[in-house]
Amino acid sequence: MEEIVFLVIIGAGVILCLLRMVKGPTAPDRAVAVDTASTVTTALLVFLGYTFKRSIYLDVSLVYAVLTFIGAVAIARYLERGI
Amino acid sequence: MMLFQFLLILIMLIGAIAVCVFRTLINAVVAMALVSLIASILFYYLQAPDVAMAEASVGAALTTAIFVIAIRKTKKRDDKG
Numbered sequence: 001m002e003e004i005v006f007l008v009i010i011g012a013g014v015i016l017c018l019l020r021m022v023k024g025p026t027a028p029d030r031a032v033a034v035d036t037a038s039t040v041t042t043a044l045l046v047f048l049g050y051t052f053k054r055s056i057y058l059d060v061s062l063v064y065a066v067l068t069f070i071g072a073v074a075i076a077r078y079l080e081r082g083i
Numbered sequence: 084m085m086l087f088q089f090l091l092i093l094i095m096l097i098g099a100i101a102v103c104v105f106r107t108l109i110n111a112v113v114a115m116a117l118v119s120l121i122a123s124i125l126f127y128y129l130q131a132p133d134v135a136m137a138e139a140s141v142g143a144a145l146t147t148a149i150f151v152i153a154i155r156k157t158k159k160r161d162d163k164g
Contacts, residue, residue: 003084007084007087011087011090014090014091014094015090015094018094018097018098018117021098021101021113021114021117022097022101027107027109027110027113030110030113030114031113034113034114034116034117034120037117037120038120038143041120041121041124044124045124045127048127048128052130056132057127057132059132059136060127060132060135060136060139063136063139063140064123064135064136064139064143067139067140067143067144068116068120068139068143068144070143070144070148071116071143071144071147071148074144074147074148074151074152075109075112075113075116075147075151077151078109078154078155079109
C-alpha cells in the first residue's frame, strides 16, 4: 500500500517536471526542471533500494546524486556565459 | 509496479521527441539529460545497478558536460537549422 502511494507521488512529481521541461519558454526553466526531476528520482532510487531489500542499491543513488549535480553545474555555467 | 515502468518509458519517449523538436541546442542537451536520467532509472528497475551507475556517470554527467563545452566552443548557427 505504501509503495503505491509513494509511486503515485513520485510519478506526479516527474510528470510535472516533464511538463515544465516541454513547455518552459527559456533554457533556465528547462535546466531547473531536469535538475528537480533528478532530485525526485534520487528519492525513487532510495525507495526502490528499500523495496528490493538490498543495501548495495543505496550506493547507486549516491553516485547518481553526485553525477547529476555535475551535469547541472555544467549547464548552469553555460547559461551564465562561463564554463 | 508494471504501470510505473510504462509511465517511465512514456516520459522517456516524450523527452526523446523533445530532443528532436527543440530548435536551440542547449534545450536539446537538457532534454537529452532527462532521457539519460530515465534510462538509468529503468536499468535500476531491471535490477542491474552497475549498468545504472555506468549510465548515470556517462549519460548524465560526461555527455552533458562534453556537449555543453562543444556548444560553447562552436559558432552560434543553431537557429538557422
